[in-house]
Amino acid sequence: MNDSFTPIPSTLLDALIRERLSGSQWRILGWTIRNTLGWQRTSVRFSWYQMARELRMDRAGLLRAARGLLRDGLLVAEGRRLNVQVDPEHWTKPVTKDIGDARHRKRCQPSPVLRRAKERGIETKKYNKESSQTPQSHAAGAARPVPGKYGHLSGERCFQCKTDVPLEWVDPVHCNGKLLAGTGTWRSPLTDGRCPDCDRTVLATTAEKKRQLDLRLRLIKLGGGEKPYRDFRFDSFEAMAANELAFTRARSFNCTRENLYLWGPCGVGKTHLAFATARRFCEEGRSVEFLRPPQLMRRVRLRDPDEEQRAITRLVRTEVFVLDDFGIGHDTAYARQIFQEILDGRDYNYLGGLVVTSKYSLDALAAKLDDDTISSRLAGMCRVTEVGGVDLRLKRRQEYNE
Numbered sequence: 412m413n414d415s416f417t418p419i420p421s422t423l424l425d426a427l428i429r430e431r432l433s434g435s436q437w438r439i440l441g442w443t444i445r446n447t448l449g450w451q452r453t454s455v456r457f458s459w460y461q462m463a464r465e466l467r468m469d470r471a472g473l474l475r476a477a478r479g480l481l482r483d484g485l486l487v488a489e490g491r492r493l494n495v496q497v498d499p500e501h502w503t504k505p506v507t508k509d510i511g512d513a514r515h516r517k518r519c520q521p522s523p524v525l526r527r528a529k530e531r532g533i534e535t536k537k538y539n540k541e542s543s544q545t546p547q548s549h550a551a552g553a554a555r556p557v558p559g560k561y562g563h564l565s566g567e568r569c570f571q572c573k574t575d576v577p578l579e580w581v582d583p584v585h586c587n588g589k590l591l592a593g594t595g596t597w598r599s600p601l602t603d604g605r606c607p608d609c610d611r612t613v614l615a616t617t618a619e620k621k622r623q624l625d626l627r628l629r630l631i632k633l634g635g636g637e638k639p640y641r642d643f644r645f646d647s648f649e650a651m652a653a654n655e656l657a658f659t660r661a662r663s664f665n666c667t668r669e670n671l672y673l674w675g676p677c678g679v680g681k682t683h684l685a686f687a688t689a690r691r692f693c694e695e696g697r698s699v700e701f702l703r704p705p706q707l708m709r710r711v712r713l714r715d716p717d718e719e720q721r722a723i724t725r726l727v728r729t730e731v732f733v734l735d736d737f738g739i740g741h742d743t744a745y746a747r748q749i750f751q752e753i754l755d756g757r758d759y760n761y762l763g764g765l766v767v768t769s770k771y772s773l774d775a776l777a778a779k780l781d782d783d784t785i786s787s788r789l790a791g792m793c794r795v796t797e798v799g800g801v802d803l804r805l806k807r808r809q810e811y812n813e
Contacts, residue, residue, distance in 0.1 A: 417449040426499035430485075435476035438466050443486060443495050454494035458603050471599050474567060488570060491604075567599050569606035571613075576606045630693060633701045634686055643686040653799030654680060660796050661688050666697065666731050666764035670757075672793035673768045678802030681768040682735050688766055689733045697730040704737060704746060711749055723749065727756035731764040738769045738776055747785060754788045765792065772797070 427440070442462060446455040459477070463470040480486040484502040487494050496502060568575050583595030602610045630640045650658045657673055661684040664671055671688075673681045686701060693699045702710070711722045726732055734750070757765055769776060773790050777783035789795070 417445060419444060419448060420497050422499060423495070423497045426502075427485075433476055435468065435472060436480055438468070439473065439477055439480060440485065440495065442466055443493055447494050448497075454489070454492040456491055457493045458491070459601075460603055471597070474599055474601075478567065490570065567601050569601060569609055570604040571609040572606060574606055576600050626694060630690060633689065633693060633699060639682075639686045643683045644690065645687045648680060648683055648687065649800075649803065651800055657681075657684060657796045657798040660794060661685070661766075664688050664766070666692055668763045670763055670765040670793040671767070672773070672789050672795045673766070673798050674770065674772050674795070675798035675800075676802065677770055678804040679798045679800045680803060681770075681798050684798070685733050685735055685766050685768050689731055692731045692764075699731040699733070700726060700729045701733045701735065703735050704740060704750075707734065707749065708746055712745070723752055723756070726753050727760070727762070729764070731766070732757070733766040733768075735768050736770070737767050738771045738779060742780060747780065747782070751785055751788070754785065754792065758788065758792050767793065 459470060459474055463473045481488060484496050487496050578597040579600050581594050581596055581598045584591045600607060605613060631637060634640055645662055648658060660671060673684060675681055689699050689701045711719050771779060773786040773795060777786040
């Protein structure tokens with residue numbers, strides 16, 4: 412035999428027995444008690460949609476029944492959490508002390524929003540009799556409500572902004588003489604307990620969080636790791652007299668009509684400025700590529716001619732193309748040919764957005780390559796800027812050791 416059980420205080424159970432509750436309200440109370448007291452919790456995280464799905468109830472009907480429980484204090488909702496008020500003394504509705512047969516026969520409760528079938532049928536016959544002279548007739552419950560007749564309905568309350576939102580009337584739609592389900596009735600305007608304004612705010616916030624997450628992942632992939640994403644920003648760059656011109660040109664770089672060649676010794680912040688420039692345009696939603704010479708070669712080599720040409724064309728057409736540390740490593744004629752083709756494609760189409768960093772000046776680069784073709788092309792396309800200063804890597808290491 413299964414020994415699991417739900418401990419319900421006797422005072423709560425005695426008070427609930429004396430209450431006049433509908434079947435839907437009993438089911439809601441049972442669900443809440445099972446998920447709070449049954450798990451020895453004071454409250455449970457919920458949504459009306461989740462509760463309606465688990466209880467296999469219509470959400471509009473469940474909300475109408477739950478409003479009565481919340482109004483009378485049997486249930487307490489705080490944000491997205493729900494609990495049962497186990498102390499009947501805190502209920503706003505007085506606990507019924509006695510239910511006799513005579514009192515039961517004389518009771519007369521106000522009709523709910525969606526009236527009982529008997530009352531609805533009587534008013535339908537009256538309506539059909541009065542409108543029999545008109546050429547158009549409506550099915551029961553399908554007539555548009557009389558203006559002002561239902562002004563006393565309080566609607567539903569948004570749990571986020573605590574605003575009462577009136578119910579919405581859905582015009583009837585007939586198909587083959589039958590009223591379609593969900594039409595000709597009152598409908599809740601809430602979505603997961605939120606009014607339309609709050610729901611739009613939540614959707615906008617969620618979309619912005621997703622955009623920021625996608626941007627973060629894109630920047631990490633672009634820079635090849637977490638360090639460029641966290642450290643390489645304009646506001647963290649150590650500007651000084653020797654690199655002030657490079658910093659100013661990188662920060663004001665216009666990718667539609669400018670190209671930039673940054674050169675200087677190791678550790679002065681060339682890659683920092685190049686990635687910060689690429690980051691700015693990536694945040695604007697532009698297409699950006701940030702590559703080093705070995706990565707560039709892996710993009711195009713060992714491919715058939717058509718795939719190789721498509722890879723080169725993508726690099727030519729990308730809005731911002733950053734080639735970092737050009738001239739390092741072993742140089743090959745094939746690598747020079749690929750880079751020359753990319754430069755020619757961007758130059759012949761009057762495209763800006765090219766940023767190249769190197770530890771060589773253009774004269775030194777021509778001497779290293781033993782060919783001035785690429786140096787000449789870069790000189791004609793780019794604003795050549797020297798990045799001076801001390802080696803920041805060694806400076807930080809010395810400060811750390813001290």
